[in-house]
Amino acid sequence: MADFRALLISPYHDLVDVAREVAPDYPELEVTVHEGDLSKGLAAALGSIDSDFDVVISRGGTAQMLEDELSLPVIEIDVSATDLLEALARHNPQGRRTAVIGFSNALRAVSEVADFSDFDLDVYGVSFEDELPIVLEDVASGDYEVILCDSFSRDACAERGMTAHLLSSGARSVSDALRRALDLCQQTREVRTQNHVLWQLVRSLPPRVALFSGSGRLVYTNLTERRPELLGYLREHLGGEKDEHLALQRGRRTYRISKSTFEQDGEAYLSFSIMTSSAPSNESLAGIERRNRDAVERSYHESVFRAVGAGEELSAQISGALRAGRPIALEGEVGTGKARIAELVYLTGPWTSRPLVTIDCPLLTDRSWGYLMDSPNSPLYGSGETLWVKAVHALDDDAARRLVDVMRQTGICERDRVIVSANDSEDATEGSVISLFVEYLRCHVLT
Known part of the structure; x- marks a missing residue:
């Protein structure tokens, strides 16, 4: 049985044959060969990085790219x-x-x-x-x-x-690379054994993990499901806040991602912990949306509301409302920018490291209303998030009262930053709905 495992990424097909011909000369190395040049070679390596390899071998630009992206040692095949x-x-x-x-x-x-x-x-x-x-x-x-x-x-x-x-590169060049890879593995045997034990321990834990160096190199991951897509998504969030909570939904799967940073020997690392759950049916989520900070920023910065400087005029009022620590109620006619104000409240507040959760009342169905009221995964039972209950004027009186009762009973206003919005109307019924939230949730009103 081989003592070490090597992943050889071949930039061209003929090198695959040469590597497989030479590999038996090194029985201490179990050599796995994949073909792929540059980005394709990187994709092949990323697809195999959780397979307990000790060293990666490649040539030219592919080796250079792998060295930039992976934490495993990379041995280069020379052109002699x-x-x-x-x-x-x-x-x-x-x-x-x-x-x-x-x-x-x-x-x-x-x-x-x-x-x-x-x-x-x-x-x-x-x-x-x-x-x-x-x-x-x-x-x-x-x-x-x-x-x-x-x-x-x-x-x-x-x-x-x-x-x-x-x-x-001929057989002698490939053989030389395999020899150098074996020498390196033998010299670092004890450290790599300890690392393997730790990786096996991490792999057995429930959350999936992705660990990046401060420069963006993937150090380790035990992701299997939607691996390339999730790693691409995580790379988009290497910057930004050091500690951040993200939400991503793909089909019936929901990924709740926690990002944290730490230092080791003076080098910064970024760790993503990914919890996966089966999402309810799309109908159960109708009218309920989670947006991460980058999506909210994009929506706000591309808006006419921001372009005309309306947000600057409201900044003092929003800051005062945030300091008050109470739920914020937004009232105004259709088209007065309540959606942009809600986004600005979120972006100005302290919890941008977590998603903005929107409950769009006109879009709620019977099933999503039941999910909202009764599911333990309902945003009404969450914490540490910004919750925007949008267009409450669309609720009838009974539904509005039940929603207010649940929000009071769960203490959501103490755990989350709550925003409630409604359209102004001459209809007294609509006026009474927002008044119900303002009165019983003790909202700070922005008009």
Whole structure:
């Protein structure tokens, strides 16, 4: 049985065959091979990172990308002088003028050959993908008869109608990378054993976890369900507040995400804890919506209300209402910006690290009303959130009284920041509904 596990990401197909041919020479290493260049290689690695690998092996730009994104050690497969000479013998036996293109980290040995040999050879190394078009323009104007390059550059050359040949890494280069990977694993055996024990412990705990370094590298995750989509969503929230609570719903699944930060040996880390639950049917959630801070900010900042500076005129009133610590009631005619004011109250308040929960009364169905009143997962039984009960004028008197009673009984106004809004109307019934909330919940009224 192998002592260590290595994940080899091959940027091109032929390297897969070479790796599988060489791997049996290292029985201490269990080598898993996936094919994928650059972002595809990264996706393959991210899809396997929870499989207890000790080391990752790749080449060129793919290795560079993996090193930036993963916390596991990355061993690079080199392009050796022997690999270069074999490529020249195969594709340029007449010794014609040759350009070599690729990621600089894979071309160190090639550059040395170019510097100290009589070959008519120019090396064009790139560090980032967006540098390649400029390099190809130089090569196209350089009157080169032969082009040797990596797989990414070869595809780009083909798009420009330029004939290029793949500069492959041979069996000796792959073997050298496997040997260095094995040496590293043996040197760090004790530390990695301790890490494996900790990862197994974390994996057995109920919440799913994703841990990122301060630079955005994925250190660990035990996510399995909707893994690429969730990791992409978490990456969008690496910035912002240090401690944050998010909500994400996909189909019938609800993901409640808690973000926290900590430091270890002077480096910052971001941890996401993900709790998953089966959401009720869509009909049960009709009229109930959760929006994270970024969505609320986008809605508010793109509004005409903000563009005309209306929020600035209300800032003093909103600050005063927040200091009062009571529920806030918003009254006004249709089109007076109550929705934007509610968003501004949320964004100005202390709980933007948690979602804004909206109960849109006109959209409630019999089933969602039952969910709201009776389900233990109802937002009326939550805490530490901003709850906006929107358009209460749409409720009949009995429903309004029951909602007020439940809000009082659950103490939601003490646990959450509560906003209630209604349209002004000459209809006394509508006026009495908002008055009911104002009176019994002791609301601070903004008009």
